[in-house]
Amino acid sequence: MAVRGPRKDSPRLTARGAATRERIVATAADLMFRQGVTATTLDQVVDACGISKSQLYHYFPDKEALITEVIAMREHRMVSFHKPQLDQVRSMRDLERWRDSLVTGHRESDEPYRCPIGALANELSCRCDDARQSLAAVFRKWQGLLADGLARMRESGELDPGADPGELAVAVIAALQGGYLLAETMQDERPFAVALDMALDHVKAHVRTPVANLTRSDN
Numbered sequence: 414m415a416v417r418g419p420r421k422d423s424p425r426l427t428a429r430g431a432a433t434r435e436r437i438v439a440t441a442a443d444l445m446f447r448q449g450v451t452a453t454t455l456d457q458v459v460d461a462c463g464i465s466k467s468q469l470y471h472y473f474p475d476k477e478a479l480i481t482e483v484i485a486m487r488e489h490r491m492v493s494f495h496k497p498q499l500d501q502v503r504s505m506r507d508l509e510r511w512r513d514s515l516v517t518g519h520r521e522s523d524e525p526y527r528c529p530i531g532a533l534a535n536e537l538s539c540r541c542d543d544a545r546q547s548l549a550a551v552f553r554k555w556q557g558l559l560a561d562g563l564a565r566m567r568e569s570g571e572l573d574p575g576a577d578p579g580e581l582a583v584a585v586i587a588a589l590q591g592g593y594l595l596a597e598t599m600q601d602e603r604p605f606a607v608a609l610d611m612a613l614d615h616v617k618a619h620v621r622t623p624v625a626n627l628t629r630s631d632n
Contacts, residue, residue: 430472433464433468433472434472436462437458437462437464437469437472437473437479438479438482438483438486439486440458440461440462441453441458441479441480441482441483442483442486442487442529444457444458444461445480445483445532445533446524446525446527446529446532447525449532449536450480450533450536450537451536455469455476455479458479477541480537480544481544481547483533484533484544484547484548484551487529487530487533487551488530488550488551488554490529491529491530491551491554491555492554492558495511495555495558495559496558498510498511498514499511499558499559499561499562500558500561500562501562502559502561502562502563502565502566503562503565503566503569503571504566504569504571505566505571505613505616505617505620507562508562508566508613508616509613512609512610512613515589515605515609516602516605516606516609519602519605520602525597526593526596526597526600526602526605527593527597528589528590528593530548530551530552530555531590531593531594533548534548534552552586555586556579556582556583556586557582559582559585559586560578560579560581560582561578563576563578563581563582563616564578566578570621571620571621572616572619572620572621573619573620573621575619576619581615581616581619584612584615584616585609585612585613585615585616587612588608588609588611588612589605589608589609589612591608592604592605592606592607592608592609593605595608
């Protein structure tokens with residue numbers, strides 16, 4: 414399966430056409446999130462959108478082209494959710510607030526305990542190198558947002574000068590992904606919270622002055 418990038422020669426869409434195209438991508442993204450990429454067929458997308466097969470093919474020549482746009486949409490949604498919060502990170506307290514938003518956000522939603530980016534990566538990375546590279550770029554962007562916040566903590570003197578923001582960010586994102594997997598498998602949010610807390614404890618080990626009286630909203 415070859416996942417291609419957006420066509421540069423694609424014709425300009427009308428406002429109505431752009432809205433239809435976006436609805437198709439959003440519908441496909443939701444179906445792929447809930448039941449998997451392989452299990453999601455173009456016929457299901459057509460039925461869920463209430464459009465004809467010819468309309469879908471007008472915007473997307475095949476499923477691979479649709480997957481490309483689903484990845485792009487997931488990247489946009491990841492940045493939209495995490496960037497405003499991670500841009501505010503200048504202390505452990507700020508990092509804890511980000512952690513709390515993740516835990517409470519899932520608790521209050523009716524979505525599966527699953528990472529939209531990680532779910533795509535688990536299914537596509539071993540099948541399509543183009544998709545793997547696209548998803549790796551999304552993870553790098555996510556890690557970069559977190560690393561930037563950790564770098565600000567180091568610049569302010571809260572983190573030890575020897576702390577590596579990039580490595581710490583990788584550790585946090587890796588723990589978060591493992592937590593998602595266990596939480597989904599066990600149908601229990603606790604593994605997710607524990608994994609994320611342990612990752613933040615690893616960051617705290619690099620704090621120059623111990624941060625006392627930190628509370629977690631889920632306790």
